[in-house]
Each structure stands twice: as structure tokens, then as C-alpha cells.
Amino acid sequence: QSSVQIGGMVDVYAGSLKRSGDAASTGVVNSSGMQTSWWGFKGTEDLGNGLQANFALTGFFRPDIGGTGRNNSDTMFARDANVGLSGSFGRVSLGRDLAPNFVPMLTFNPFAASFAFSPLGLHSQTSSSRYRGQAWSPVVSGDTAWSNEIMYVTPKLGGFTTSFFLQLGEQAGDSGKNNFGVNTMYAKGPLSFGAYFQSVKVNNPVDTTVGESSVFTFTPYNRVTGATYTLAASKNDTWFLGGAYDLQYMKLFGTFNRSTTKLIGAADDSQYDLKANTVQLGTSVPLGKGLVLLSWARTKVEAKGDFSAVLGSADVQSSITRNTASLGYDYFLSKRTDVYSVVSYDKLTDTSSGVSFGVGIRQRF
Amino acid sequence: QSSVQIGGMVDVYAGSLKRSGDAASTGVVNSSGMQTSWWGFKGTEDLGNGLQANFALTGFFRPDIGGTGRNNSDTMFARDANVGLSGSFGRVSLGRDLAPNFVPMLTFNPFAASFAFSPLGLHSQTSSSRYRGQAWSPVVSGDTAWSNEIMYVTPKLGGFTTSFFLQLGEQAGDSGKNNFGVNTMYAKGPLSFGAYFQSVKVNNPVDTTVGESSVFTFTPYNRVTGATYTLAASKNDTWFLGGAYDLQYMKLFGTFNRSTTKLIGAADDSQYDLKANTVQLGTSVPLGKGLVLLSWARTKVEAKGDFSAVLGSADVQSSITRNTASLGYDYFLSKRTDVYSVVSYDKLTDTSSGVSFGVGIRQRF
């Protein structure tokens, strides 16, 4: 058996981007329209008695500029850098590995892990739109992969595969700043569903902040005077439920997630002052050698507090709603290579709407 | 068929560098004497009906320090990061790929893509010498590879292979800041020739400047008072013609390129206020298992404007000439591995001359 396999995927598209709140469209040749481009190494070693050792060392990259990572903050192997053991007990691994949110999120929306066009991905994980000049704060904090992680995956039990996640915050003398979570996935015949819970205090890929980190922000404002008040949260807890049903001639997708966040410096741990709810519905329909993809997501971010004292009593806007819908066609030239085109509409409360589109190609290796 | 190939090349030399304008010689162990060291992955997939998908993911590196890129500004895969389709129609690709200037420049000078010793490469693409304390501005702007690019290569037509290049500047609401160009290459029997045109407004590998970028600079001065006036250009247009003839006992090379540049903020688009002309002549002569290489280049950079008002009327120096000549011997231990030694002379107008030399080894993998 070989000790190492090379793998990866290159995805580039040409198009035009205008998210809600953008002043104008931008013509682009951009990376990763349908999936984040990556490369790297993986290996599995048979140790006997059903025991295996396995490692993964993979990184994202941006083919449009030849850069590593999804952005300049990413480490080179931000996708996977871990080693572990698996056997009848399940799998244990150490290092940088999956976050609880990633597999459920991509499994139950038709655009999967597209952070350019998936409405669910855009709302959950990107800062793609602008609200009153500030970048959208992704409602699911802490990234799709976690550093400094201990991860345990159960064997399949009654159709369920369950994973436990713990990221250490690595603060001297403070063992309380960690991320943790769990997810579970089920699939049988045409039906599949899954769920996760995660609690995030530590940003990724590398957060060495002493004390509370800002993991989420939101800005209530006064519609009359324009005065703003920025809220920053140090903890983001997310619940997620998702499912899919495959009718052969079409597949249906649906997800719901709710995040609650604790404001930085808030004295009372039980006082969760911000919340964000996301609903996503989608479908994929086989057509020729490809799939028509359609998905819509709606997120409402809400500050529960009363800001009339700081913003003036009249017309305080303390909630915001984002609607995003995408329609695409993904045509497979082979199992490894597909071409796609997508159009996407985006609209935030009280903000100009935006339409984006792209035509791209993705090749796995 | 395999989905991925690994390839690369390591080139290191020991020597002494003193370019024109350097105060003293520097003893060095340096990277990439004959060619820029690189590594990476490439793959081709047969899709049937003569259609192929192909990707390339390759980066430069500096073996002397173990660093990535040609310098600290480079992205990791600054050499190639693209994916595309090829067939009877030619080839289309998206991502980071060749610039128009690269293949013609390396094909028609005997030192090919040596940016340490090729006179043409030094003048066109490096900031290797110093003029009045300022680094030489390479006369061909925009790098040898372009980001955010759409590239189309024709099939061979009448012996000519022609490529079209477009790099998007990706400016919101401004579709006018782009790079574009074309090149064509011809080879039959002992004769080969080629040409390119390119127009550059966007630096590489990543230029996010809003508005005009500085792609070229030049500093006229007053020889009596020493007063200087620095001109910065936002656009560099280059024409290039090159040819070679192989007489078996020697091969002859010649190139000519002219760049015109538009000053930043100049109101009139037709007013090109700087120009640079480069002539290069060279030869390679087989000797034993190696080649004797000889090349000379002369570049004249000229500001057309009248600077007497800003610099004083007497003795304004508004043009500069650079002469560089290199002589080397490249001995092949095998098809994959060669050792070489080169000596190079460099002289700018009104600046101390410099002599550099190196002895190195290059291994392909």
C-alpha cells in the first residue's frame, strides 16, 4: 500500500459580482465558484487488528492570484493538518480538522460548499455583503475547520455517525476559552438528515487573543439620525437541523440554524443579547449530464436589547434581514471535471440589492 | 492515465554580484542563476472527442533561503494556477497564467529565462541595477505571469501559434483598468521568430490599487544641481519582435522591444511621455557537451517632456542608457542536470559599472 496520495481540485470562474450593499458591480476572474480550491497529501496505514493510522495535510488556494488559503489570514494547510487512529472504536485525531458545522451545512443545500454562490454558505461563513458600510458578519462563527483540536468520531450506530469536537483556546492559566461541538449524520434510502451544535469563543485559523475574542458583530442604528452602535460578541452558539429527500427526478433540501451570541464584557453569562436565524430551502434537478441547482436562504439578525438610550428613542433599527437566492446549472464533462454557470440575487434590509453571476470550470485531481 | 504529475527544478549558484550603481561587490550563494527554481503539479484529463481538461499549479522558490516565490511579494503559486479546456478549437484557461511577454522573451535570447544573467531578462523584468540611488524600473511592466486572467491559444495556423491574454483589474464600477495582449510564435527548420504586444495597467501578482497603479518610474535630473524629478507611469505598452537562426555550429538570436508609458494623472490618453527601446543580440555555440552563451542588450529610457522648468534650464538629463553583456558556459551532465558559469558586465549612463559572476548547478525533477 502506498504511504501517500496527492489530491486536489482547481475551480475558477469569470463573472460579475455585486452583493447587497456594494456600490457597483466588479468584473472578476475569481477562485472557487462551486467549491474551495485545494491541494495536499493524505495517507492511511494498516496497523493490523483493524487498527489504522491516518494523516491529512491539505490546504486551500486561490488560483486567480496563485495565493494560498481562502484569504491572506489562512495558514497554508488550513484545510487539514492532522493525524490519528481509527478502528472498531471509531476515529480519534489531533491537529487542525473539521468544525462541527461543515459537513451538515454542505450536505443539506444544493450548492454544497460553494462560498461564492450557496445562499446558506454566504450567510453562514462569509463577509460577502455590506450593511451600512460594514462587512456582513457570518452568523456561524469560528470557521469550517478548527485548529488545536481533538476530534472523536463514533462508529456508525443505528445509522447515525456522530462526531465530537474540542478546540483548545491555549490560554495560560485559563482553561475556559475553548470551542466545542457535536454533529450527527444519518442516511437511509432517499432520506438523509443531520444536526449540529457548536459553541465558539475562539476564532480560526490562529487566535491568540488573551481574554475574549470578537467572534460576531452587529450594528443597530437610528433610521432618522443615522447614529450607530456596534455590538461585539465573544461567544457564538449555533444549533442546526438539516435534511434532504431524493425523489430521483429532483432532490429537496432544507435547513434551519439559530445562533445566539453573548456580548463582550456582558456580566451575566445567561444574557444572550444577539440572535440570528437562518432558513434555507433548495432543490437540485437532473437535466442532461448536469444538475439544475436552486436555493434560497433568509437570515434575520436581531439585537434583543433596548438601544433607545444610546441611539435616540425613535426609529431604532435593531434587526436586519438578508435574502439570497441562487440558480445554477452544473454540467459534468467527466466524473472529475465540470463546468457551471450561476446567477445569484442578494438583498439586505434597507440596503441596495445586488446581482452576481459566474461561469466556471472545476477539475479534481 | 495518471491525474497528477509532480515537477520542478532547483538552480543555485555561488558567486559575486555587482550591478551598475552598486557601491560594492556582494559574495553570494543565490537562487536561480540560469532559470527560476520552481515546483508543482500538473495534470491532463482526456474527456473524449479530442477534448481535454488540464490544470497547472506551480510555484517559484528560492533554494538559497528556502523561501517561496521569486521575492517576498510573490504568491506561492505565482508561476501557474489555472484550469482550462483544450481541443481542436485551441485552448482556453482561467486563473493565473502566462503573460504575453514571457515565451517570446525567453525564446529569442541565449540565456533564455535567466533573470540573474540574461541581459534581456535583466533589462525587461528585474530591478537589478541602481540609477541615482533608485532601483532600475524594468522596462516591460506587469510581470511574466498574470493573475485574474482569461487566456486563449489558437491551434497552429500556417505555422503560427497565437495567444490572447486578458487580465481583469477587478475594480468595482471600473471596467477600464485591465491588462491585455497577444503574442504569436513561428518555427520552421532552422528559422524561428515571434512577436508580442501587451498593454499593462495592473501590477502582479496581486494589485488591488484603486485608481491608477504605478507600473513604471523614471527620474530625470539636473547634472549641475543634482535636482531630480520622479515620473511615474500608470500604463506601459510594449511591442516586441524576436528571431533566431540555427546554423548548427552556432545559433544566432536577436530581439527588439519598445515600451511607451503614460504618466499618472496625464489628462490626454494619447500623450505617451516616456519610452524605452531595447536591442538584444546573442549567440550560442555548441562546445563539448555544453553551450557557450553570449548576449548583449542595450536599453535607452527617455522622457520626452521638457523638464527645464522644474529642474533648471541647464544640463537636464532626461534619458539614460543601460548596456549589459554576459558570457557563459553551460555544461550538461545529463538531460536533467547541468552546471554553468557566467560572467556579466553592466553599465548605466553616468553610473559606476559592475561585474558579476556565478558558478552553479541546475537539476530538473
Add this chain to the structure above:
Amino acid sequence: QSSVQIGGMVDVYAGSLKRSGDAASTGVVNSSGMQTSWWGFKGTEDLGNGLQANFALTGFFRPDIGGTGRNNSDTMFARDANVGLSGSFGRVSLGRDLAPNFVPMLTFNPFAASFAFSPLGLHSQTSSSRYRGQAWSPVVSGDTAWSNEIMYVTPKLGGFTTSFFLQLGEQAGDSGKNNFGVNTMYAKGPLSFGAYFQSVKVNNPVDTTVGESSVFTFTPYNRVTGATYTLAASKNDTWFLGGAYDLQYMKLFGTFNRSTTKLIGAADDSQYDLKANTVQLGTSVPLGKGLVLLSWARTKVEAKGDFSAVLGSADVQSSITRNTASLGYDYFLSKRTDVYSVVSYDKLTDTSSGVSFGVGIRQRF
């Protein structure tokens, strides 16, 4: 023969770290408990007549965060980036390659190249503990690999393999700022021993400092007033002797190294104002499919000068002693994969002690 091999190793551990001088313990999932994680490419080409060309291109990485290098200062291929020729004359290489200290240091201590738990590695090469709030200055300067290097290895002569090392400082007009050194290694039957000398003026991986670099620091202080005086050295010379004897039921290890350092700006080259001596003793004992590892190191750093004038005459503390001991068990699941656990004690003069421990897994590929 294949032109390139991929190789590497992933090592991650979970544990708790408290070095001498740390205020508190830190719970961690950390990289590289037993050995520095790495990946990369190597190749050898047979050129005929016993001549070979070989290259290596390898880098360290941190699986806990997915980052490259041992730290953020490292270049991506900081482990190896070199090319050379080998034959009956020995081996010559150019680029980034081994420093004189590395192989002798790892060969003669039972924790080998563990920079998390080897007492010798911690004292020689890391800044792991804190003395009066300042990071420990590793007593062997200049890193375990050198950039801009010319290296020559003799063939084995009378059982000895000897290597010569020269790193150019690459200073314009100054050929005196270089690193150089030599090491020799001997092994016959149960006995092995080795030695090195190195003289370091240039930090790594990339030190472009003009003039003297700070390669070592130490801070004498007044125990009564607390006043401090920081000394910085521009040159570090190290002598090292090490040996091991394998009794089958246990292996014994011992090393001694002495560094002398020249203060920055000191007029007299012969005036070495700081010295550091390290003694290390260790053993490894086979137990089951693993090895029990035990090692202790003691380092005394001493400023020879009289600091009573600057620090007050009474109670000047101008020497410091560090004692570190580690006990571990390394169990091999296969030739490629092992699991380990280590506990380590650390104590500096006049500083709180620390206990660290870790449980980890290492897989080679």
C-alpha cells in the same frame, strides 16, 4: 529510476505546558512533540561513473494550526532547499542545508530532535523558558539549518564522516560576516561519538541585517534593586562533544557543549564576554515494543564582566543555571507510526519551576 520522492512526518500531541518562569500552565494541542513535522520532495539522479546529482526541497509545518515552518519567521522550505553532486570525492551542495550542530545534537541524546521535550534541544535551540520576563536565549545560535550555504561532506575515512559548512552573510563590501563550522561522526559496533565546532554571526533563516546581528542575549541583574542590564552578542562560537554506547538492554548517551559569545560593539575580538556550558546525560531502555527515554541537561550561562558599576555593587547576579529533565515512553505501532507520552521538569535560577507533559502520535509518510 524515479526522479522525485514525496516524504514527510506528522506529529501532534495534547498536553499541558509550564516551563520555568511561566506564570501558569497552558492546556495545548501542539505540533511536533517528538520531532518537527515536515513534508517535501527529494530526488537522486545517477549521472554515470559513480557521480550523482541530488536535490532536497522540504519544509517544516505545524499541524496544530495548519501553518508552515516551526514558527512564523520560517521560510516554507526552511528544512532543506539544496542541490548538489556526490561521488567518490564526497558530496558538495549549494542552498539551504544542515548546520554543523544538528546531527551531533540529535544523535547523542535519547529524545533526538524533539524541541518540545529533549532537555538538550530545549537548552540549545529554543526560547521555551522565561528568565526575569525575557525568553531564554538558546545557547547554540544560528538555527539547525543554514541558508546561503556551501557544504562539503567527505567520504568515510577511517570510520569518520566529516562535513564542512560555510554560510555567506551576503553583505555588500563586507566578506567577514559569515557562519562556518565542521562536524565529524564516528560509529563502530556499540560505540558512536561525534563532535562539532561552529562560529555564528548570521541568524537564520534570513538575516539581512547590515552590520552586527544580535545572535545571543543575557541579562545580569541586581538581586536587591532588581536593576537589569541586557547584553547582546554578535558572535557565538560553540564546541560540542557527544557519545553513546549501546548495551542492548539500555543505551547510554552523553554530551558536552561550550559556547562563547562576543558582545556587540566590543572592540577586542579576543574578548569573549559571555559563555554557556551544557552537560547532558541520558538513557533509552527497550520495554515491550517501545523505549523508555530519560534525559537530563544542565546549562550555566555566565557573564564574565564586572557589572557592579552599572547594577550597583551588591548582589549582582551575572550567571544563571537551567536544569531540565524529561522522562518518556515511545511505543511503536509500526515502523512508521508511534505513540508517546512524556513528562518534563524545568528550573532556572531564581525562577519558578515548571512541569509539562504530553501524549502524542507521530506518523511518517
